[in-house]
Amino acid sequence: MAVGLTGCAGEVSSVDRAEARVAAKEKALTDAQAELLSASEAFCEASETYVMALDRYGDVLNETAPTVGDVREAGADLSEPRDDAFDGAEEAVAAQQQVVTAEKELAEARAALERANAGTSVEPSVAAPPEPTVTPLAPAAAVDRVMQAESAFAASQSALTDDTPLADASEQFNSAAVALEFAWLRLFGEAGCLPNEQTLQAQAALSAYTTALQQDLATVGYYAGAIDGLYGPETVGAVEALQEANGLIVTGTVDNATADALQAELLALGGAAAQESIATTAAVQQTLKLLGLWDGPVDGLWTPALTDAVTAAQIELGVEPTGAVDAATLHAFQAAMEQVTQPDSLESPTPMPSASDES
Template sequence: MTDHRSARVGGELTLARVVASVVTGGLLLLATGCTDRPEPSDVAIAQADVTAKKEALADAEAEAADTAEAFCAASSTYITALDRYGDVLNQTATTVGDVRVAGKDLTDPAAETKDAAQAAVDARAALAEAQADLADAEAVLAAAQATASGLPAPEATVDDTANPTASAAPASVTRVQQAEAEFADAQAGITDETPLPQAAEQFNAAAVALEIAWMRLFADSGCLSDEQQVQASAAVVAYTVALQQSLSDAGYYAGGIDGIYGPQTVAAVQALQQANGLPETGTMDKASEAALRATLEAQGGAAAAAAAASTAALQQTLKLAGYWDGPVDGQWTDALTAAVGAAQTDLGVPVTGTVDAATIAAFQSALAAAGEEPSPEPSPTESTDS
């Protein structure tokens, strides 16, 4: 019995040794296989990083597009709200109390628009950062590929234009901030003792200036989709810029040449009219344009050469909007007065044949609305020949 048990035990030990040997050998083979597996190359690592950065850039581009669309929608709503408060002078039942509280319900749309603008700015900064990250990753990949090929690494380049902090804030953003301050000052300056005409005039000019400033930012932000709308918006600004420059050359305007027909521009036109014995309306008409032209021509030189610039810009604006088919020659004629009146009729502002802040704001508001909703296509039964 002892011999059989010993034999069995010895056999079990031998079997155990075989199993242990096989297991150990397998582990060694596995260990050897893991040791022999090649590490990812620098090129592969760099390529994977480039792929990841491209995906991040695509996400940043989508976010920038979404926030830009949201800003355009919010600012269009805000501009429409502002437009309602540019008509205080045209309301017959307005009181000083109405003027003092007018614009209070602009608070919410203003806050929403500012939030949307900030989100768009943040998204554009993130997009610029994603573009810079991808450029860096591609540079690392190029260097790794060159090293793997035995070539010298390419020299690194720095693109300052990709840095979102390299450029200053757009002038249109600065002008919006200025217009908001002017609007707040106009509201604060109106008391129960302020004569109604003066109160309405102060509020109207500041409200229209704020509206135009926002519409200029609206256009500069790419919210106008049609090229003709972009050109017309630029022409509206060009008219006011030319008018401000002419009034400045004539000694009536001391503000910034910013293309915003605000309180300072209105006051300068009134000063021109007072000096020439004309009704002090603060709006440009044929007689006021003639007086301004005569003043500039008397000065000679560059001032005389630019005397017709503002009227030419007005003609160009009306031409792009479809109201003027005459020459863009800087001559204010009765036909031009009629064209201004026709535009005012369609824009829903008082028909005066003169150019005022409300008319300019109505032009840009109409352009903004056109950019938001495209015109419907004619039905197959309608004729397009007319």
């Protein structure tokens, strides 16, 4: 029997075994990639559910007259979707690691097949191929911001007692929920849960708004964090400080009254602060770009280059070249934009709809 088994074994060459191993590792990689796709889709679905739950939670606090019990109950309703989102994230990360492992094992199997074809079992002395690298499902900064926001929200929950005034309870939870929803929205987009075009549009809109807000809050002295376009706890805290200083309801969210208060403080400072309050930086950049007078980014950051562009635009439009966006400059911008959108009556006899008609 031993002789017979030895003979059978001898019929399977080292090349055959190496090829079989490569085929097995290729299938393992395909399976791992399919599992990663499934896990990623599950995470996106769970995180979307959680974001929607956070949004509904904000509606409860804003559109009703909540009791402390309402606040607690609404917060408790977030527990299950939060757990599902985190479980989905962990499963997706684990599936991603399985892909990395499968890629490494396939590379090793292919190297062994090359050696078998060469008729040697000795590994070459040349440097081994680099280890497969993995691209995180989402940038570390977005993940860290979610964890910070989750921690702040948990702290606001633990601080709530039967003796907590109703207004304070709502403010604490609402502020923490706003930061948490913004953090998860960013993570949702950066984890690939939206089509590429939608992701870019959503991220750009959210980042531009938050960047401009952070810059304005920093200008009036309420914000000392990074101007990074991430609506996190520091940004919420700055909005709260602004609201408290102006006698407004402290929510951490920017409503019309809060926006007016911020604009008033910016105008009171004058100079560079005033130019950013009359029209947001991003709006100035976009207007100049449409007029062909700005080729830089529309990112909400006021830079010396933008000041130069405003000055050049004022000279071209016949406005005093101050480099600041004042009422006269806005009027000149508006008139120039109307000229850009007006049809040439000699070339196009059909009138184009005006901006007011389209709106």
